[in-house]
Amino acid sequence: MLQLTSLSDIRRHTELLRQQGKRIGFVPTMGALHEGHLSLLRAAKKQNDVTVCSVFVNPVQFNNAEDYRLYPRLLEKDAQMLDQEGCDILFAPTSEEMYRQKAILSFDFGELERVMEGAHRPGHFNGVATVVSKLFHLVKPHQAFFGQKDLQQFAIVQQLVLDLSFDLELVCFPIIREEDGLAMSSRNRRLSSGQRQVAPKLFEALQLLREKLRTATVEEARKEAEAFLALFPEIRLEYLEVVHAQTLQPLEEVNENVPVALCLAAFLGEVRLIDNVLL
């Protein structure tokens, strides 16, 4: 596996691959890789000639300095895992390299970013859109693979690709979970053993919400799921929303004609986790 760190190197390599007529599959990540990331990589490999994975903890998408400082960084192990999976190129720039010029461009995704992650993490999607645009220009992928775990991020990236006419296909893959239901996440590594034990309650709450929505109103079902989570003092719920799965706007009622997503974010201590299920 080729490991590149400079913008000019990745640019040159992907230009060459394009000239050779190779299809490039791209998996952008922030590293501390797990089976969720690997599922994206395997899909990228299956559908393309060459796979590129980026590992970059993007400072400009963090709204919390401690979260950035403590984000797990395991580049050597990541490189080994990627190599074993047959990834062709790992692009892992430093933040100095990525932001030689301070990025000042500002995006506004309208209603799409006024809810959930956008509402609770000011500036987050601006940082995501900035780095994803840079990565798309550098890697020049035919396909880019994202996880459903970051459902709102996927909707934002879809809008970005449409608005800026990026010539690539976006692919969204389902959430890979631990055996007890906890959505795999790099931040899970930061959980204490006590926090790790209660963390699956987040997914249980989403399942309970889904179950209750069969018979109860959105408001009633939400209250029941919130009351369930309130039983666990280690969990501090930030939001629990019933939304349209594409526009991500809150729904007052659900029916078969509308695609529905149930989304939450919660803190366990200082660790903030997100999860969702589609109805």
Ligand SMILES: Nc1ncnc2c1ncn2[C@@H]1O[C@H](COP(=O)(O)OP(=O)(O)OP(=O)(O)O)[C@@H](O)[C@H]1O
């Ligand atoms: N459990 C999962 N299943 C499938 N895809 C996932 C999973 N977790 C993350 N991804 C996807 O992997 C890509 C890279 O995500 P990222 O590196 O931020 O990992 P992460 O585990 O989501 O970390 P964290 O949530 O702690 O930031 C994103 O497209 C994300 O949606």
Ligand SMILES: CC(C)(CO)[C@@H](O)C(=O)[O-]
């Ligand atoms: C898409 C991404 C790699 C941009 O930094 C990040 O937000 C992530 O890992 O989901």
Ligand code: BAL
């Ligand atoms: N997986 C989304 C990146 C973030 O939490 O910043």
